[in-house]
Amino acid sequence: MEAVVKKFPEKPEGSDVVRPSRAEAEAAVETLLRWIGEDPDREGLKETPKRVVKAYEELFGGYRSEPAEVLGRVFEEVAGYNDVVLVKDIKFHSHCEHHMVPVIGKAHVAYLPDGRVLGLSKIARLVDIFGRRLQTQEAMTAQIADALMKTVKPRGIAVILEAEHLCMSMRGIRSQGSSTFTGTYRGVFADDAAQQDRILRLLGL
Numbered sequence: 619m620e621a622v623v624k625k626f627p628e629k630p631e632g633s634d635v636v637r638p639s640r641a642e643a644e645a646a647v648e649t650l651l652r653w654i655g656e657d658p659d660r661e662g663l664k665e666t667p668k669r670v671v672k673a674y675e676e677l678f679g680g681y682r683s684e685p686a687e688v689l690g691r692v693f694e695e696v697a698g699y700n701d702v703v704l705v706k707d708i709k710f711h712s713h714c715e716h717h718m719v720p721v722i723g724k725a726h727v728a729y730l731p732d733g734r735v736l737g738l739s740k741i742a743r744l745v746d747i748f749g750r751r752l753q754t755q756e757a758m759t760a761q762i763a764d765a766l767m768k769t770v771k772p773r774g775i776a777v778i779l780e781a782e783h784l785c786m787s788m789r790g791i792r793s794q795g796s797s798t799f800t801g802t803y804r805g806v807f808a809d810d811a812a813q814q815d816r817i818l819r820l821l822g823l
């Protein structure tokens with residue numbers, strides 16, 4: 619998926635934190651290499667701080683994308699279709715905000731249009747943007763729903779995420795193979811249990 623290339627924001631939203639230079643970021647990686655017991659000057663690691671910073675630009679590129687811009691193109695014409703649109707199994711990679719360790723999962727997004735539909739790829743782009751930021755799975759679920767509610771203004775939204783948190787399997791409790799489900803429902807999906815059940819049935823959940 620090609621990214622909308624923009625500079626990283628100089629400051630996180632609502633914060634006074636000043637973004638360090640690239641050289642400072644690379645020096646921080648070098649410090650961590652020394653901290654784990656490595657020699658950053660050995661041949662194989664010489665370029666590693668540069669590579670890590672470059673990889674971070676991509677892995678955390680979600681800070682450079684505006685969800686509203688990505689969702690900008692909404693089709694006003696529904697051409698006779700006014701029922702549920704469900705995009706399931708949108709694979710995503712993210713990092714938890716507690717350990718910055720990968721979270722690997724799938725998102726399922728359903729909405730009931732109200733005269734406006736969205737290009738299907740835009741939903742996957744939205745999941746990708748929030749996945750490339752640090753947050754909890756709960757927050758990511760709510761962020762996807764909020765962005766869609768704001769832009770598409772549908773009658774209802776259901777967002778369900780299932781993910782494996784590697785901070786639970788590679789470290790800490792080292793519990794293998796568990797997944798976490800989160801779901802949020804807005805509009806008719808929040809008000810009408812039958813509509814909510816319909817989505818869960820379509821997903822086989």
Ligand SMILES: Nc1nc2c(ncn2[C@@H]2O[C@H](COP(=O)(O)OP(=O)(O)OP(=O)(O)O)[C@@H](O)[C@H]2O)c(=O)[nH]1
Pocket residue numbers: 714715716753754755756783785786789790791
């Ligand atoms: N609710 C929620 N918790 C998360 C998510 N990602 C990671 N965590 C949890 O965040 C918690 C952080 O707990 P702390 O006790 O502060 O940190 P810790 O000592 O590293 O915790 P352990 O993982 O239990 O070793 C852990 O229980 C993680 O499993 C998430 O998306 N949502």
Ligand SMILES: [Zn+2]
Pocket residue numbers: 714715716717718719783785786
């Ligand atoms: Zn974690």
